[in-house]
Each structure stands twice: as structure tokens, then as C-alpha cells.
Amino acid sequence: MRAVVQRVSKASVTVDHAVIGEIGLGFLVLLGVSADDVASDADYLVDKISGLRIFEDDQGKMNRSVIDVGGAVLAISQFTLYGDVRRGKRPSFDEAAKPDHARPLYEHFVAQTRRLNIRCETGQFQATMSVCLVNEGPVTILLDSKKRF
Structure with missing residues (x-):
């Protein structure tokens, strides 16, 4: 699995002119699933993302996680990764998972994120979505569960 994690002050996703997910402070996570991914790939990303220390502490250093700041996650499925x-x-x-394989892993990622008591909003799987965000910093991190980068 791959993720593009963007530190945001706000983000939202719209389908058919209706906002279906919206957060304030937190992460916009664009999530791609490959054909050979399994649940442990999603678990790896949940662990890595929930612990990413890319929010500033009192000294202005990136040292706080999304949990530390009481932030939320907006998870958007994006096969184009x-x-x-x-x-x-x-x-x-060719490397992207087919929808019947990708959807359960995307849903697993969301469920595991919520189990950590992180508010997790979502887009709509397989829909054409409009995503709006204010990337703070900007801070953008690329993750790959196979550690290819």
C-alpha cells in the first residue's frame, strides 16, 4: 500500500456537489492499494501514520503526532498512486488492485485508524471526488508498506 500524507489545517471531500467528509487539523491521507497487498500492509500504514511526528511542539520542532494534537484523518482511496x-x-x-481487493483493505485501514480513537472521515470508494485542503507547512510525506521509498 502507498500513502501520501499531508498535514492540514482543514480538508474536505465532495461527491456530486455534496461534502461527504470534512476535518480540521490532521492528515489528508491519499491511499493506494496494490494487487499484492494484504491486511498487514494496511496495519503498517495505520501504525506509521498515527505515530508520524510532524506537528510542531512548544519549541517549534516537528515532534507531535496526530494523536498528540487531537487531530483527525481524511482517508481518500486513490488507485492512481x-x-x-x-x-x-x-x-x-497494472500494479493497482482491482476494486474487489482494494475496497476491503481501504475499509480495514479506516477501521484500524478509528480503533486508535482517531476520528477518520472518508471519501466514497470508486467515486469521482473533489478534494480541498489547506496543507500546513507544506508538509507532505510519502509512505509505502513495502518500504520501496
């Missing part, structure tokens, strides 16, 4: 353009300019999505 597995877009491969090494062979041309049109992305190939």
Missing part, C-alpha cells in the same frame, strides 16, 4: 509512467506518458495501472 500506482500509476506507472516509466514506459511512456500514459500511465499504466
Whole structure:
């Protein structure tokens, strides 16, 4: 699994002109699932994201987690994180999981995040969504459960 984690002061997701998920301080997480991912990949990302110390402490250093600051997560499924353009300019999505494999892992990620008592809002799986955010910093972290980067 791959995640793009953005530290935000606010973020929202809209489907068909209706806001379906919205947070204040926290993380916008764009989450991609590959064909060979399993539940432990989602668990790894939940653990890593919930513990990421990228919020400032009293000394102005990035030293606090989303839990420490009482923040929330907006999790958006995004298969395009597995877009491969090494062979041309049109992305190939061969590594991305099919929806019947990706949906349960996305839902597992959300459920595990909520089990940590982190408020977790979501987008709508397989929908065309509009995502708005205010990236604070900006701070953006890339994660891969296979540790490829």
C-alpha cells in the first residue's frame, strides 16, 4: 500500500456537489492499494501514520503526532498512486488492485485508524471526488508498506 500524507489545517471531500467528509487539523491521507497487498500492509500504514511526528511542539520542532494534537484523518482511496509512467506518458495501472481487493483493505485501514480513537472521515470508494485542503507547512510525506521509498 502507498500513502501520501499531508498535514492540514482543514480538508474536505465532495461527491456530486455534496461534502461527504470534512476535518480540521490532521492528515489528508491519499491511499493506494496494490494487487499484492494484504491486511498487514494496511496495519503498517495505520501504525506509521498515527505515530508520524510532524506537528510542531512548544519549541517549534516537528515532534507531535496526530494523536498528540487531537487531530483527525481524511482517508481518500486513490488507485492512481500506482500509476506507472516509466514506459511512456500514459500511465499504466497494472500494479493497482482491482476494486474487489482494494475496497476491503481501504475499509480495514479506516477501521484500524478509528480503533486508535482517531476520528477518520472518508471519501466514497470508486467515486469521482473533489478534494480541498489547506496543507500546513507544506508538509507532505510519502509512505509505502513495502518500504520501496
